Amino acid sequence: MCIGLLMLLTAAGAMAEQAPTDLSDFLPESGEVAGWTPDDAPKGYRGDGLYQMINGGADIFHEYGFIQVLRAEYVDARGKPVKLEIYEMGSAAAAYGIYTFNAGDGGKALAIGQEALLGEYYLNFWKGNLMVTLIGLDSEEETVQGIVNLAKAVDARVAKTGERPELAALLLRDPPAFSQPRYIRGPLGVMNSYIFDTKDIFRVREGMIGTVGDNQAFVFRYADERESAEAYEQAATQLYAGSRFTKHARQGNRYSMVGRDKEIVEIKQSGRYIAIVIGQDHDKIKATSERLVEKLKGA
């Protein structure tokens, strides 16, 4: 009976998770943000419909796990528009991931949602399983203030929060392993930072990318050590066979090579992880790699 009740509750929970969210609940209404009023009816896209909205820009959203988006527009008395897009992702981890991908590297951190970055004319934040983007047409003060105020209004309407993915929490735990972190969910995320190959040779399903000084660092996480070792073997074989890199050297679970622009690439397989550091200075790369592996051992 207990098992039956548990199954029923689990099923009910799953159904609750799958219930479509009405994203229009999060849109500020007319008069809610001083000086800004909704312009035209908001437009929503679900699943593959995202291709209609942003064409090829949709692929990376799907890699993270996209459910739906609602796009609305607000205008001020000057007639200047701000676009507001609310993306519902499959999980808080996915929302965090696409936020790190979409927000870019620079900008000013703001206390909106669970994390927010404001660029010249562009603000992104994530909260729960939502990633919210606001885009103005210029960086005039009134536009930027409007973007911030609209973002705060959306934030106030979203009650649900979520956790950053475990891998991000581990690597960014004080002291953080690297800066400018991007949480990725697949090969497009990798290829947008560095091209090891045009194929998914590392079989990446989850990872973090960031910088350590002048070095770039990648950590890929796998289900277990066996899967990580297999991915390492496949990648090592493909990299050695390809023409993209030279000066290949392998010692067990450590592989190094040199890229087209003389950058040194060091790959280390350790436990359920693969850590990669790219840079110019061998000693710095080695030190970064060792620190990363130590941090991962604490997982």
Add this chain to the structure above:
Amino acid sequence: MDRRDFMKKVIGGSIVAGSTVAFGDYAKLFAAPGNSPQAYDLVAVKGGEPEVMFDKAIASLGGMQEFVPKGSKVLVKPNIGWDVTPELAGNTHPKLVGRIIEQCLTAGAKEVSVFDHTCEHWVQCYRNSGIERAVKDAGGKIVSGDSEGYYQNVAVPNGKRLTEAKVHQLLLEADVFINVPVLKHHSSSLVTIGMKNLMGVVWDRAYWHRNDLHQCIADFASYRKPTLTVVDAYNVLMQNGPRGVSAGDVVPMKSLIISRDLVAADAAATKLFGAEPADIPYIQLAAEMNLGRIDLNALSINRIKL
């Protein structure tokens, strides 16, 4: 040093790991001045305003009259996909589009039309990109690409994955087709140039993304070869494409590439971006389908520095 500082530093010649791409071939593409009167396969111009670079490039190919017969209908297809201003480099530069139209009309074109199947709201894209104004000022006709009714189903007989597509009627009616992409980063295909810009003449693009995007891009290039491909690399969005996040992602390259060979134009632009044509599967696939040449060493290139 953040990634933007890094890009600016790298463009000056130093390479540090960690970028999306590296720029080793940037200088090489423009290294040797060319002044031979031979028929060039490709012209690469650097150092001028978009319209000035185009004038130089087209002159070195014999002038626009070589491509635009008197009384012809011309379709100019820029990238107008995004509701952003020209300095953010998400779209083709309006000055370039305007000058191409002027040159077509001067050569005797009966009509020059411009459209794109935009990603964001077409009215705003057309207006805020500056392209609508540039087209009207130059005497061209700006046309919507926003309704499925404008598109007709066509066969793509040489396609491997893409065997049919809904294509804008303007392409079907055009005697001359001038493809004017902007060179920029793209999160799906790494870089978007000429072949990828052709997606903007098609209605049903979701199919491409779900059925081997790179092969579909190469397949569609076999449907109709542009008369000319003019790559706008005046300002280049180096990361966070296709829409862009910040002006800090844009590197002013002040360059332009023009060729009858769509694949060669893409290959050269890829080098300019700092990547290798082999890094971009659709370019490699198109070359394998004999749609154009990828080996730049085998081409006759006129390199013009202004």
